[in-house]
Amino acid sequence: MLTALRRLAGTWVAKILFALLVLSFAVWGIEDVVRNIGRETAVARVGDLTVELPEAQAAARREMSRLARQLGDRFSGDENIRRAVAASAVEQLVSDRALRTEASRRGIAAPVGAVRDSVFAIPGLRGADGALSRPLLDSFLRQNELNEAQFLEIVAGDLLRQQLAGAVRAGAAGPDALSAPLLAWAMERRVADMVLVPRAAMAEPEAPTEAQLRRHQENNPARFSAPEYREAAVAILSPESIAAEIEVNDAQLEQAFEQRRAQYETPERRSLRQAVLPEEAAARALAEAWRGGADFAAIEAQATAAGGSAADLGLLDRATLPIPAIAAAAFGAAAEGVTDPLRSPFGWHVIRVDRIEPAVTRTLADVRDELRREVARDRALDMAHERANRVEDALAGGATLADVAQRFGLTLAAATFDASGRTPDNQVVELPVAPAQRNELLRAVFAARQGDAPRMTEMGDAFVGIEIRSVTPPALRPFESVEEAVRAAFLADARRRAAEERAAAMMAALRDGKTMAEAAEAAGFPVQRVGPIGRNPTAAGPAVPPEIVAPLFEARAEAPTMVETRDGFAVARLVEVLRFDPASDPLGVGRIRSEIEQSMQEELEEQFAVALRARANVRINSQLLQQVSGP
Template sequence: MLTALRRLASTWVAKLLFIVLIASFAFWGIGDTVRNFGRDNAVARVGGDPIELEEAQAAIRREMQRLARQVGAAFENDPRIRRAVANQAMEQLVLDRVLRAEANRLGIAVPDASVRDFIFSIQGFRGMDGQFSRAVFENFLRSNDLTEPAFLALVRSDLARQQVSLAVRSGAAAPAALARPLLQWQLEQRSATLVALPLAAAAEPPAPEEAQLRRYHENNPERFSSPEYRDAAVAVLTAQLISREVEISDAELAAAYEARHSQFETPEKRTLAQVLVQDEGKAKAIAAAWAAGADFAAINAQAEAAGGQAIELGSLDRGGLPVPDLAEAAFAQPEGGITAPVRSDFGWHVVKIEKIEAGSTRSLAEVRDQLLEDLKQEKAADLAFERANRVEDALAGGATLAEVAQRFNLGFASVKVDATGRGEDGQPVTLPVIEAARPPLLQAIFRAERGTAPRLAETEAGFVAVEIKEIVPPALRPYESVQAEVLAAFQAEARRRAQEEKAAGLLAAVKGGKALADAAREAGLGFREVGAITRDQQRDPTVPPELLAPLFELKAKEPTMVQTRDGYAVAQLLEVTAANPDADPAGLTRLSGEVSQAMAQDLETQFMLALRARADVRINARLVDTLAQP
């Protein structure tokens, strides 16, 4: 036998087969290596600067952990959330690179002292004594997969980026030519004659004949048909279920409290107003005038005369002021106090402390239950994937849903349900999930195909397996079984038509030259005149909200008709009262601040978009999709 094989191996046919075999091995065995040679394994590049896979993974992991801590028990690690988080984390990394490059181009440097002061000012890094805690800081680094040098680099980069962003935002100021007409538009008032025609006030329609009701029943099958029902078995694996098995020790609880101390703190907040000018002498004069009792409008005029601006900063904690010296000065003053001028890269700042909201810290005893539940959920989320693999293996091995549910402690139910979650008796069917997860579980039931073997799939409701036993299609219910419903619907439609005809008649009469009040009297209908109607409806909430937009588009004496939540309404505009913005200086100041903030946000957004477009951003979508996978 061996001799025959050796003779066969020496023939040209055998040699040809060996060549084919070697070529096949080269193509299939090392083809991936050859094809991937020279490929870029960076997840993204920003102007040639790579964002490596490890950095992207860490950013996505940190964002997922932050979401889990923030949302708590309601957090579900489903594919859509992971994809959204991955995209958001990547975009944040890209923008970080873009702004970092711009800061380097501008030569912005952040000294070590500024980094240290900023870190020491973060409330979340303080211990029970209110001072910076090294242990809390290190716990934060461990829980976020960060090293100390990496975190310091992030802070340094962020402070440099803030300098760029604040420089862009500081130029935003609402011109009077914009604020005044906008306030005038907001405060404009209108008066009108209003006729309300609620369906409940419609006359009782004549009793219909049975033939009419049967015809209405047949012509509106969607209103009187039973929905599609699905007879299904469902098994659900969620972190909520697994968390019941998780044990958390007192030591773990205490360590988590220290690591997450900032979550249980309400930092002191201060409502601040700020003046920013470029001249120190003018800043001192403004501070003196403010301390002497000048109001914000006068200070704003003085700041504008000095080439600067005054802005209501709103309620901020210490971290909300990115300039450490300014934060220190603002939080050292009592309520009503005025800071001495503080210098920054943007000029000279003067801040008034308008209101102080004291901070507070909840003790471990106060947050014990919440923290315990959060830790259980986090551990359960890690266990869920491992258990899901075991459940899938059991299903693939031929086990039934009921068997795997009992073996692995899953939520299980056998139900006959419609798409809204109700049974044939019209009552909500009990499902093995929390209330918020009912809609995605019902979607999974109605996406499943009959005859398909159940397989565990990740959904917004958790890991779900569905077996469809029967599908009952929609069917028109017999007239006799829904006769009362048909009668009620027929009469409701008759009332609606009657009120619509009355409203249309009034509208036609007014368009024909009559006043709405006269037309209403002739029709035997009530009316009322309403005045001081504003766009936000605060003065007269009895005016139907559906009427507001059309009413503010009318000219004097013009009518309009709208369908409301409970019927119809007809209105005729009587008078337009223009507002005087100068009569409301506080409102003008408030609106100017709001517009300035919106303009600042828009400027920063446009600036970021321009930098991003200039930076030659290239994202490896294939790798991002891979990162979004569990």
């Protein structure tokens, strides 16, 4: 048998089989490389530069978080929004690559020193001592899913953008030929005669029959129907739930305390009042009066009489005071003490110390429990995205929301409620999210479709999965349960129609040549002269309905106009147009010129960005772009 095998091994057939076997093991060893040969991995290509999928996904997540913080309850993170945000994030990365390409072509660079200075100048990264805070920087990087190198690259890109944009924006000047007419248009005023026709002044309508009320309910189903209800299961993956699983040992606590020591050290703070005067003699007289017990009202009056001013600066630390000499004097004085006058470019300063809060330094023992929670939560934030991806994979594999909640420690809740978050018995539904994300979750539930597989969606710091189990469509409520509401609505609509008819009759009379006084007398309402009023409806005054302002500025002289207001209807006739002479307000012309220049600069910068993109040979991978909006 062995002899036969040796003879077989020497044949060309056996050699081919052995070669195939070796090749198979080699391919298994480099499976990922072989599988990706010829496969596109970049979401976008900008010339020789690429935007890879992980970078695009991280940028999209950052933008979603920014929008959620900025808009709060108004933000909806449904699938359409996520796709739009993903496309916008990729476009921003493409613009960044195009800008870097142009900067390289022109030999423009961001020196390391300039990047460092820019980072140190970011106010949100400074500690209580005014210096760059490493814990604040680490927290910022963690919240935005950035490492230090990526952050520095973003700062360098901003510097390049400032250099290129500054060159593009330079030289844009607002022409007087445009500035003066715009100021004249903005400052134009108008005078009109106006008659108000309030709904409340209309006669009591005839009592409706039951048939009329039933027909009114049927014709206005949105006003008298039960809302759509949805039975939904909601699973929440939150940092708080993950943090409960994390153990933080003493060594990790000590390390975190050293990194965050600045936030546990509160510097001495003082409640200060200050007077600034133009002359030293007046400042010395004021200081003596202050030391003699003069109250602050008297000090304010004395400072004003001497051509200066006085102000309550509030509670400040030493680093907050911008002039070192004044800071030294203010923090060298005793409580309730008054400093001697000190000179600065602003004049002579006299400062009174009302109250002193001593510096406070908390030790590790003082903050151990608080710090342990913070460290656990920070680590939980890092773990949340990774676990959300595992949950998403399990859901894609056919697992139910209940299954993944049990496997991965998600909080699961199920309830039936309407879009406002109320149950059929009008109780507020309990939802397992933070109050800031409640409205966002409600919108997501009512944007989801029944039958769709649940997906994990980021909401604030948490990830949420939604499963729609049933949908009860809106339906007319029983007439008996809403009869009184229908009656009130019917009568209100009748009064509105009566007011509209009265106002329309006035408009017809005015068009037939009658004066405003004659038309108003026939309608039974007084005429009032309003104006001069400007184009801003909110500045027209309480006597002028804001709805009438725009029509008056669109009307021709002596032309009548009619609008519906919050309380009824308004009929007005333009009496006079007061033109504005821009030559009488050179400062106003200058202000308009500056606004025009700003708009021109922004438009030039936008056109420059479009031109760079067109030149950069941009190619977007639409298939990979669809993956950017995923968790």
